Amino acid sequence: GVQTCALPICIEEDPIAAATFEFQGRHVRTVDLGYNGQYGVPIDSTFAVVGRENVTILGELHDTLRVREHNQARLLRWTFDNEFWLDFESGYVWRSSQYFAPGAPPVVIEIYKRDV
Numbered sequence: 001g002v003q004t005c006a007l008p009i010c011i012e013e014d015p016i017a018a019a020t021f022e023f024q025g026r027h028v029r030t031v032d033l034g035y036n037g038q039y040g041v042p043i044d045s046t047f048a049v050v051g052r053e054n055v056t057i058l059g060e061l062h063d064t065l066r067v068r069e070h071n072q073a074r075l076l077r078w079t080f081d082n083e084f085w086l087d088f089e090s091g092y093v094w095r096s097s098q099y100f101a102p103g104a105p106p107v108v109i110e111i112y113k114r115d116v
Contacts, residue, residue: 015047016067016084019091023047023067031073033101043073055085055095057110063088064095071099078102 015023027045032038050066064085072079085095092114097106 016069016086016091016093019086021065021086021091023049038076041073041075043071045069045071050083052088053085057094058112062094073102076102082106 053066055062067084069082080099082098
């Protein structure tokens with residue numbers, strides 16, 4: 001599988017980064033939250049395809065597949081959902097809404113121009 005690491009998160013199995021559209025099953029990653037000694041916290045994830053959706057970013061229309069990632073950090077009693085809007089053909093992530101810490105609001109990221 002694909003491993004993605006960027007502090008403070010290391011994802012052992014990342015179907016979003018792999019752009020394979022293979023979302024079946026349970027995926028596991030660990031996160032370092034840095035407060036109260038919360039390092040290496042395991043998070044179980046399952047993915048569900050929400051559906052095909054058009055997304056407009058800076059006036060440009062993108063044909064996307066919306067995917068919801070349901071997450072459980074049992075040690076912290078923290079459950080949350082991240083969402084991703086993937087290019088329908090390539091799997092490139094044009095938009096995401098992701099949680100990075102319990103009690104904090106999600107961070108919404110939009111890519112305005114692809115670098116490749």
